[in-house]
Amino acid sequence: MSAPLIHLESISRRYQMGGETIHALREVSLRINRGEYVAIMGPSGSGKSTLMNLIGCLDTPTSGRYFLNGTDVSHMDDNRLAEVRNREIGFVFQTFNLLPRSSALHNVELPLIYAGLSAEQRRGIALQAIRDVGLEDRMHHKPNELSGGQRQRVAVARALVNKPSILLADEPTGNLDSKTGEEIMALFENLSRRGNTIILVTHEEDIARHARRILRIRDGLIASDESREPLHETAG
Amino acid sequence: MTPAARNHRRAALQIVLAELRESLFMALDAIRAHKLRSSLTLLGVLIGVFSIIAVMTALRVMQRNVERELSQLGAHSFMAHKFPAMMFQGRPNWWAYRQRKDITYAMANEVVRRATLPTAVGIEAVFWGGQVESRFASTAPNVQLYGETPGSFPVRNWTVAEGRSLNDSDVEDSRDVTVIGASLARTVFPFGDALGQSLKLNGIHYTVIGVLESRGGGAESDQENIAIVPLTTGLDRFGRWHRSLNVLVQADGADRYEDTVDEVTGILRVLRKVPPGADNDFEITSNDSLIAQFNQFTRAVRLGVAVVSSIALLAAGIGIMNIMLVSVTERTREIGVRRAVGAKKRNVMTQFIAEAVVLCQVGGLIGVALGLIGGNVAGVLLKLPLVLPLDWVVLGLVICSVVGVVFGTYPAWRAANLDPVESLRYE
Ligand SMILES: Nc1ncnc2c1ncn2[C@@H]1O[C@H](COP(=O)(O)OP(=O)(O)O)[C@@H](O)[C@H]1O
Ligand SMILES: [Mg+2]
Secondary structure, eight states: OOOOSEEEEEEEEEEEETTEEEEEEEEEEEEEOTTOEEEEEOOTTSSHHHHHHHHTTSSOOSEEEEEETTEEOTTOOHHHHHHHHHHHEEEEOTTOOOOTTSOHHHHHHHHHHHTTOOHHHHHHHHHHHHHHTTOGGGTTSOGGGSOHHHHHHHHHHHHHTTOOSEEEEESTTTTSOHHHHHHHHHHHHHHHHTTOEEEEEOSOHHHHTTSSEEEEEETTEEEEEEEOOOTTOOOO | OOHHHHHHHHHHHHHHHHHHHHHHHHHHHHHHHTHHHHHHHHHHHHHHHHHHHHHHHHHHHHHHHHHHHHHTSOTTEEEEESSOSSOOSSOOOHHHHHHSOOOOHHHHHHHHHHOOSOSEEEEEEEEEEEOEEOSSOBOOSOEEEEEEOTTHHHHHTOOEEEEOOOOHHHHHTTOOEEEEOHHHHHHHOTTSOOTTOEEEETTEEEEEEEEEOOOOSTTHHHHTSEEEEEHHHHHHHHOSTTOOOEEEEEOSSGGGHHHHHHHHHHHHHHHTTOOTTSOOSSEEEEHHHHHHHHHHHHHHHHHHHHHHHHHHHHHHHHHHHHHHHHHHHHTHHHHHHHHHTTOOHHHHHHHHHHHHHHHHHHHHHHHHHHHHHHHHHHHHHTTOOOOOOHHHHHHHHHHHHHHHHHHHHHHHHHHHTSOHHHHHHOO
């Protein structure tokens, strides 16, 4: 078996609050392979976001080791981590987090700026990414001129524009009604089928059912880890 | 350089270019979002830069004026006159100067008669300029008209290229003859051969008897756009009443210069009945005295400008810092997003510093524009050519950028060191 895409080895993340120590993650070990579609579930405050931020290299563990693609990223400096995020990670947030005064297209271009691409190269790639989420007729609109579902699709396009190894989505449907939520899930389904690795945080069973593996977290520990047949695996 | 290194370089350049673009938009956005605060801050930058540019432009205009004065006097020459050549000795008591007696034609002639040391003494009146017409062409109304005696020519450093100079009988008989500058000759006699032709000046015809040699070089056309008539002719036409004349004196070499100044000063003091021990009630102007006066004045003005603009720019800098800190707080989430998609600390840092610089440059460019206009007003009033002090324009904009960098660094540092996770959660 080849090395897993994500390999966490006894990862802990503690916060110091006043004199108190909060254990957001307690010695979590986890392997996720390329192409997996994983849902992380758990009650509020259980450590889901903390885990996502660590996997996404936005945060570093207090102890333990994290291998991404076989490289130890747990002790990398800030600059190297930024490069890793740029190349390997695509984030989708609950609150979309688009730049409010920039067009959809420019939002999608953003990761390419920090990849050092020229303006023409950026334009071409971003156009393709925005076409892939079906928004080419809205690409010059500002976020406040788009619906919630459209905004989240722009965010997905931005997350994918660098062809990252992992798509990380923290409650991507949390701010959407259930119908639009299903549309976004269908988009994820499609991406998963095309071989993208997706990790999704949610507290809705309906949403989690789309994934093929469900991790349940409680008090900073993995309580259960089950692989299952996905919901919409239609033949053909 | 290896291809990999070159690619790396190119990528870094692309990032910088994109950052500058982003910063430009961010800066304009920040200005739009906080109109009042931005305009007050930009006003600070504007005043700072404006005062530098306006004063330096005005100084350069005056410098031209001084240079013009200088080149109008020959070697070892000086001029005695009623009003100071330039009123910037720091005591602008125009009234005191007005109270002085005029240097009359009789008084000036007496100087000519009594002075023994000079090699040449001329008497001069400067009349208002006007339009000159020949049968071929007419000029703009900017020709300078002088009334002179033959002695003025060597002191003024005028040499006749064609024809002859003024002589004593031209002056004695108040003849309607004129010697004209090279540039005026070119304008009104485009086909050459000005001698013996007639010129109309303020409605009266004069015969051209000479054309001055062109000095060539810099601002010559302005100094050569002149017409010279016999002093007495000019005085008869334009009046003697309330007209103070210049006495132009040339010494016999540098070593006789001081003695010559003393002699002429003494004669004038006697003629004007200045009591012993009292100050002269007239001015002696030479190249040296002009330079000294001007330099002294310039030093004082520069110091003043440095103080004023430093205060304005300091205030502006603090304003810029304030705007930038607000901008960083407002954009906390944006910073988080940029960091999440791969921006390094230094990318965020340069972006915010660039924003501060752009903010400053907006004020700076307006300040430069207004400064150039303001500084040149003096030039327009003195009928001098417009001045564009490129070095000071560049320096002004550089100072602006420095202010932006200095006062933008702390906010930018704050932005760069925000925790990405925290800033993404910021409400
Ligand atoms: N910056 C922080 N400082 C202190 N405590 C934190 C911080 N971030 C998260 N925590 C704590 O860590 C625990 C896990 O938080 P989080 O991962 O956000 O939970 P979830 O996303 O599952 O709701 C919570 O108890 C939370 O209060
Ligand atoms: Mg959470």
